[in-house]
Amino acid sequence: MLRAAEEIAKVLGEDAVCYDADVLEHHGHSEWSTSNSPGRAVAVVYPKSTEDVSAIARICHGRSVPMVPFGAGSSVEGNFSQPHSGICVDFSYMDKIVAFHPDDMDVVVQPGVNWVNLNNHIASSGLFAPMDPSPTATVGGMVSTNCSGTNAFRYGTMKDWVLNLTVVLADGTVIKTRRRPRKTSAGYNLTALFVGAEGTLGMVTEATLKLAPLPQDTSVAVVPFPSIHAAAAAATTLIRSGIQLAALEIMDDQQMAILNAHGSPTVRKRHWAEQPTLFLKFGGTPDSIAADTARVAALLTPSNSTTPDPPALHIARTKEEAADLWAARKESLFTMTSIRPPAHEMWSTDVAVPISRLAEIIAWSKAECSALGIFASVVGHVGDGNFHVAMTYDTRDAAQKEAVGKCVKRMMEKALEMEGTVSGEHGIGIGKKGCLVDELGEEAIAVMRRVKRAVDPRGVMNPGKVFH
Amino acid sequence: MLRAAEEIAKVLGEDAVCYDADVLEHHGHSEWSTSNSPGRAVAVVYPKSTEDVSAIARICHGRSVPMVPFGAGSSVEGNFSQPHSGICVDFSYMDKIVAFHPDDMDVVVQPGVNWVNLNNHIASSGLFAPMDPSPTATVGGMVSTNCSGTNAFRYGTMKDWVLNLTVVLADGTVIKTRRRPRKTSAGYNLTALFVGAEGTLGMVTEATLKLAPLPQDTSVAVVPFPSIHAAAAAATTLIRSGIQLAALEIMDDQQMAILNAHGSPTVRKRHWAEQPTLFLKFGGTPDSIAADTARVAALLTPSNSTTPDPPALHIARTKEEAADLWAARKESLFTMTSIRPPAHEMWSTDVAVPISRLAEIIAWSKAECSALGIFASVVGHVGDGNFHVAMTYDTRDAAQKEAVGKCVKRMMEKALEMEGTVSGEHGIGIGKKGCLVDELGEEAIAVMRRVKRAVDPRGVMNPGKVFH
Structure with a gap:
């Protein structure tokens, strides 16, 4: 492995290879994740081009040395951990917007481009890339985990926004999965094969992303309910x-209580009802938003309602208020993390189920956590049947950690009983490999494994992830 | 091959195997397509269940006999032709709606289900499956060609509406690619691998389709322009x-002239301007349609316009008129076919390019056809940068047929120069294998081939399609 690193330094330059222990640690361990591995890469390398990545692959492939692609490090299932050591390939310097085609509504970017920066850069065109995962995330990781976020209800997931990928395969071969049409039925969908493959089939070195027109206007409303089921x-x-909301999110009573107690000053301008609450985002023209808002209000409070106390839909009165209301949803994870007691960590997981089962699994999950006596709260992309549970546990208490792990496992099993998935948006990494077998069965995993072997026969691309 | 057929008859029953010459001819040759092969299957077999299909595969795999899945027979690139003979697997009897989940907005169907029947069956729920290819098409073929149609501008293509597939692999192994959540990041996207694989990786025996809410209301408008560019x-x-039209289609001057001369009585209620014409479909509430229509009218006729003769947007005044206007678009291919002179055939092809290049390639294609002195006309899914050219040629004139073939080839090359694709929605079949190499390069095709060999090492699934 060290010889591979030395050889890479000869081709890419000494500056492109780093052996610093702190850097290795940062690239091999995530504070945000409970799925970590003790393994560390022997070096982090910094390519600047597809050719650099191809050279790295040829060298590592020749020596059967593992390569682990690294984006922003914000994934949470150990997707970039290095259980088999090897070379960590950091895409920080491949952060260029290669070509912007406003008339075609697409943009060609390198994998190190951050989506927030990208959207700021192109905002004046009236277009945007609609996926909104962690604000730190970069395109390579977004592609590789098939990310999504609150916009997924309206816009789908990352797989729906990638027109083509340039990929360096394990042996250094460079392929481009498609050209640049918005629609094609030409051959196998290799783009979709690499999206969500977590870097186990190759390294993305360029992506063409479809863009959407920015809504003329947006608004936000919140509405509390007496129960998760309601x-x-x-x-x-x-x-x-059929009202096309821009987003439809849920936060449970615990999350709402946290807003009141620990939210940022912006969020605490308002006293929040400590009840399960839906967060609605509207997008369109001012007229269409007004019409959608009125329809939502009518649906939530039917004129023939016999409910004594109909839910109170609060619609933002100003742009500022809309931003403040939405901030409450967006800050929730950070707020949760910041209020952890000393020596406590957060176990965050996500599952998705057919939408009719969401209330049941959220209620069930909350009861399970409650029985454990731990602090846990739920935020969810209710429009997609997808939710996150964050459980706080004492790292000094091995029994508690084990209990939390078992609770997460039962949550996966429950999601599968409901024909759901063990990962709505975080991927499998090293954390959920066993659950993936439970979800799809050995035969389907065998097909994945055959595809993996066909594309990466030496098993050097991000080994140990997705399946055993 | 005949022994395989006999063995299948033993397991599935004599009724499930047909050797009739007319039936074999119907299953091996398409009137609609210029991509035919002289090969014919030795038998057509009719499974009734996933177990039947698995039995067929085990028998054929054991004897290395090709299997060619057959749906409605409406594909046009020779996708179901049998250049290597073998067994044709007809899914006509697998036409059941297995489970309808209105609350989850999905439906589980067998591959022989016709999409028009499906939508009629579930219409009262307020939901529909939005893909609209040929009205004869069935779900298995729609999945296998990644079909689309006029609704693709609003709803995407087939790949965006398949939640999971049950697939029988070459050796009879049965896998299910996903469970039933609307969103997942769990493992490789096997669903997307089989969608658009044209039956070369396995046979789809069940599909779970996402459904969309039916728009409350729809309307249609047409607007002629002096040129394709305009x-x-x-x-x-x-x-x-950002106005979310339900569809955005173009028909050229030739097509419009055909409406006046040969359209159905419904279509000929109106005299059509014989100019390139946009067909717009609106969907939503009556209010939102009114708002969208007004915005479209304003965009097409800016108040500061210096155009002496602004385009005349004609908006349907009644439901009936909306249906009549749209019928003109939907009937165009059938009308073209029905007016062919004796011994003439139609060569129909489709390409897609980045949307900014569409006007240029349509104008170029029309000039090429014009230079050939043949009758050709264009209809297009302009919102997707995708269009169809239909060229009529005399089958008795070998030189003319060859010239048309070369013209189609040049059209593909032009699309590729513009970073487009050689197939927007019909697939590759046997007709466009060479062009696919031009589009993606040998390295990308090599990855497809490796995947094919990994999943179907004996090469028995629909051999000779997509790539050599």
């Missing part, structure tokens, strides 16, 4: 109505 | 505006 039922009504 | 420029303005 909130989920209302969400189903809204989804079935 | 029409395409207007289309780009509409796309960039």
Whole structure:
């Protein structure tokens, strides 16, 4: 492995290879994740071009040395951990916007481009890349985990926004999966094969992303409910109505209580009802937003309602208020993390189920956590049947950690019983390999494994991830 | 091969195997396509269940006999032709709706289900499957060609509406690619690998399709332009505006002339301007349609316009008129086919390019056809940068057929120069294998081939398609 690193330094230059222990540690361990591995890469290398990446692959492939691609380090299932050591390939210096085609509504970017920067850069064109994972995330990682976020309800997931990928395969071969049409039925969908493959089939060195027109205007509304079931039922009504909301999120009573107690000053301008709450985002023209808002209000409070106390839909009155309301949703994970007691960590997981089952699994998960006596809260992309549970546990208490792990496992099993998935948006990494077998069965995993062997026969691309 | 057929009859029953010459001919040759092969299957077999299909595969795999899946027979690139003979697997009897989950907005169907029947069956739920290829098409073929149609501008292509597939692999192994959540990041996207693989990786025996809410209301408008360029420029303005049209189609002057001369009585109620014409479909609430229509009218006729003769947007005044206007678009291919002179055939092809290049390639294609002195006309999914050219040629004139073939080839090359694709929605089949290499390069095709060999090492699944 060290010889491979030395050889890479000869081709890319000494500056492109780093052996610093702190750097290796930063690239091999995540504070955000409970799925870490004790393994560390022997070096971090910094390519600047597809050719550099191809050279790295040829060298590592020749020596059967593992390569682990690294983006922003914000993934949470150990997706970039290095259980088999090897060379960590950091795409920080491949952060260029290669070509912007506003008339075609697409943009060609290197994998190190951060999506927030990208959207700021192109905002004046009236276009944007709609996926909104962690604000630190970069395109390479977004592609490789098939990320999503709150915009997924309206815009789908990352797989729906990638027109083509340039990929360096394990042996250094460079392929481009598609050209640049918005639609094609030409041959196998290799783009989709690499999206969500977590870097186990090759390294993405360029991506062409479809862009969407920015809505002329947006607005936000919040509405509390007496129970998770009532909130989920209302969400189903809204989804079935065909009203095209820009986002439809849920936060549970615990999360709402945290807003009041620990939210940022912006968020604490308002006193929040400590009840399960739906967060709705509207997008369109001012007229269409007004019409959508009125339809939502009517659906939530039917004129023939016999409910004594109909849910109170609060619609932002100003742009500023809309931003403040949405901030409450966006800050939730950071707030949770910042209020951890000393020596406590957060176990964050995500599953997705058919939407009619969401209320049931959220309620069940909350009861499970409650029985454990740990602090846990739920935020969810209710419009997609996808939710996150964050559980705080004492790292000094091995029994508690084990109990939390078992609780997460039961949550996966419950999601599968409901024909759901063990990972709505975080991927499998090293953390959920066993659950993936439970989800799809050995035969389907065998097909994945055959594809893996066909594309990477030496098993050098991000080994140990997705499946055993 | 005949022994395999006999063995299948033993397991599935004599009724499930057919050797009738007319049936074999119907399953091996398409009137709609210029990509035919002289090969014919030795038998057509009719499974009724996933187990039947698995039995067929085990038998054929054991004897290394080709299997060619057959749906409605409406594909046009020779996708179901049998150049290597073998067994044709007809899914006509697997036409059941297995489970309808209105609350989850999905439906589980067998591959022989026709999409028009499906949508009629579930219409009262307020949901529909939005892909609209040939009205005869069935789900298995729609999945296998990654079909689309006029609704693709609003709803994407087939790949965006398949939640999971049950697939029988070459050796009879049965896998299910996903469970039933609307969103997942769990493992390789096997669903996307089989969608658009044209039956070369396995046979789809069940599909779970996402459904969309039916728009409350729809409307249609048409607007003629002096040139293809003017029409395409207007289309780009509409796309960039963010107005969410339900469809955005173009028909050229030739097509419009055909409507006047040969359209159905419904279509001929109106005298059509014989100019390139955009067909717009609106969907939503009556209010949102009114708002969208007004925005479209304003965009097409800016108040500061210096155009002496602004384009005349004609908006349907009644439901009936909307249906009549749209019928003109939907009937175009059938009308073209029905007016062929004796001994003439139609060569129909489709390509897609980045949307800014669409006007240029349509104008170029029309000039090429014009130079050949043949009748050719264009209809296009302009919102996707995708268009169809239909060229009529005399089958008795070998030189003319060859010239048309060369013209189609040049059209592919032109699309590729523009970073487009050689197939927007029909697939590759046997007709476009060479062009696919031109589009993606040998290295990318090599990856497809490696995947094919990994999943179907004996090469028995629909051999000779997609790539050599």
